[in-house]
Amino acid sequence: MKALVCNAFGPIDDLRVQEVPVPTPADQGVRIQVHACGINFPDILLVQGKYQVRPPLPFFPGGEVAGTISALGPGVTGLRVGQRVMATIFWGGLAEEVLAPVAAVVPVPDSMDMLSAAVFQGGHTTAYHALRQRGALQRGETLLVLGAAGGVGMAAMQIGRAMGARVIGAVSSARKLEALRAEGFEDVIDYGRDDLREALNRLTGGQGADVIFDPVGGELFGKACRCARRNGRILIVGFASGQIGQYATNLALLKENAVIGVNYQQFFAKERAAVDRNFEELMALNASGAIRPRIDRVFALDEAVQALAAVADRSVIGKVVVRLRD
């Protein structure tokens, strides 16, 4: 089979499509014939060796896939060959076949196409956990989302709206701002042009936000922290800027704010019942049309480096996906 192979940690341009052996599933695992693989920011960090986990070399990047089961491990029950599934696997997805533990596999509903299924989990599951369990977002509250046109950012915008919050999306360019408007989000801030705090104050009559969703970090995080209301919750989701933000703890005291970490991997590993419940609720929201992944561009496996580069150069609106078969 073909796969995009990372032979040494380094730049994404060093990745090569190569012939590799077809893997055999473990006792409690399945093999999935990959139809499509969603691309996420952590894929790039993994290739560069900058993620919190380092896969053994060589490995294939690609953390979320949709496809059909092509083989079952001897101990697997409740799944069948030919079944349409999606899986979050952390790496391995940019390959024609991938192994996944049963615990990571979920059936794709009939109403969902394979491309959507391949990009659904990375953004929406994280954003839902962040807003539901970590931020406890309430109907009528104001949610500020940074990096709002990115993978997890746009998912947070959709989910926040579906949860009955007033959502305000903040992005770095007029192009992204227009894209958010086209998705039906009226309250938008271009922090490439306007000061974040001033623009938010204009939109909220000086009140600020109850919940701040931050997948960007760095300087922007510092600015955003000054935008929280009393009882505000600041959700640390990621550091796409490449920089960890700094927090002045006097702000927590002055405004009774909470700075809260979000780690979907930990949640997935430790709270399975809640993970499953979240997923069911997300699927219901998807079926109702309240949330849906926005696919910006579709690439072939031979173009997978371009897909990763599109995420790295900050040009993606929503998600990009690599299609491995029709």
Ligand SMILES: NC(=O)c1ccc[n+]([C@@H]2O[C@H](COP(=O)([O-])OP(=O)(O)OC[C@H]3O[C@@H](n4cnc5c(N)ncnc54)[C@H](OP(=O)(O)O)[C@@H]3O)[C@@H](O)[C@H]2O)c1
């Ligand atoms: N905590 C968790 O459990 C969890 C789960 C999934 C992902 N994450 C993290 O969430 C972050 C976002 O992931 P994603 O898949 O949504 O990424 P993404 O689609 O690339 O979006 C990231 C956004 O960050 C902004 N950004 C600012 N500086 C950037 C830079 N130097 N390079 C790239 N983007 C930059 C961009 O928006 P603007 O141009 O509008 O600023 C971009 O749209 C990543 O750090 C990822 O590791 C965390």
